[in-house]
Amino acid sequence: MKQFVVAALALAVILSACEREARRFESSSPTSKSVTVTMSGLQPGQSNPSRGYDPHYQENAFAISQGKRLFSWFNCVGCHAHGGGAIGPALMDSEWVYGSEPANIYATILEGRPNGMPSFRGRITDEQLWQLVAYVRSMSGLVPSDAAPGRTDTMQTGTPEGRRDNENPRMSSTPPSSQR
């Protein structure tokens, strides 16, 4: 009986990792379109839960590492560096001007933001956009650590995303221009 319980527990532990890198091969990912999100943390009444996103991407190791790849392919690193920020704001800290919920980041990438962030509407697919969102969130420890990347294809200079603490980002009222 005891052996059976041990085996069942071991199986549960092993099987729980099954979905970690699950990939979807379904094909039609529409070109990115707009979602309705709030830009400010201040709002009358109770706060809205974020909508319109698929939790699959936030907890999936493949999606996050693909996001990491796209982050350099689409030259996000050109302004945000590898999360530390340069011309663009840092993405690995706790001060987020436009919100850190998946839907906020989605809207930021899709629509762009004042003072330099370009709009990627129609240039990348919905799937790629969610993968980028997942990776951006992993930079400040907002995704499960077992799904976040543990290594980099190029030389690794900082702490791997998988070992970062949750920064618990809050909406910052400081304009990005004074955060450099």
Add this chain to the structure above:
Amino acid sequence: MKRIVFLFSCLALAQPAFAAWAQDARDPGGVQAAHIHLLWLVMLAVTTIVSAAVLIAFLIPLWRAPRGNEETPPDPEAPLREERGASRSVIVAAVISVIGLFGLLVASVATDRALAHLPLDNGISLEMTGHQWWWEVRYTDANASKEFSTANELHIPVGRPVTITLKADDVIHSFWVPNLHGKKDMIPGRDSIIQLRADRPGTYRGQCAEFCGYQHAYMALVVTAEPAADFDKWKQAQVASAAAPTDALRTQGQQVFLTSTCMMCHAIQGTTANARKAPDLTHVASRPTLASGALPNTPDNLKNWIADPQKIKPGVNMPATALAEEDLRALVAYLSGLK
């Protein structure tokens, strides 16, 4: 026996099909592949002789062994009696084995030396990068304006040595054109070099020879070895920028390309599309295959490929692009005209 004869005749009949596939180390198209082929024949001959000898040596005692019948008394002492001439047989076999192995060693070293001593005068050099799952080919030149990139095809002049610098972008790949040379790994962060020469014009198939992910099998390469004049003509055409579209449909296609997801990864020289993470499409219509050997390059295949690459090559980094039917038609018309 009949069955074996049948099997062999099937193999013989299948031979022309293999030849058309044009990936065959036994059909060398260059001096190095000829060396490798010769070594292979030597190895095959020696190992065949050795296997036959071992089998015969095994069968002789069986054949010579005394046979008994039901009246023969049991002989429990038999295994304890010393074998006649055992040590002599062992010594002879050991000496023959050592000579044989040494012969193979000499043949192998001689082949390696021959492979390394390719005369490099009057050669050309280029750079290849392995990506998941396609080959980037960059023809380098001292004059930067004469450099160009292509993908999944390699053109080389017959009779001139080619020095290829091999790189990898993501994981380990391996460059292998069996008709021209052996394999050479492409390792991320490390340059390696392979030097080869084609002595016979022809189209040879190359293949990634190191498992590199889902679509490793569809990472093929078409190598065209052609006379120097044809090669120069091809190069001249490749260096040129893409011609601007002249008719309305193709102009619309170019607009679709430049305002949708395509230009995030692809480049077309002569336009503003200048990304380097996917094949350079400046002369895409002049290439024999699409998607690294997954499809013959026809407008219909191109259309299906753009509409949904995941159906043809699941896992590939190119996403499906949801385009209106007329936009897709215009885009295909534009790309099919990029000769």
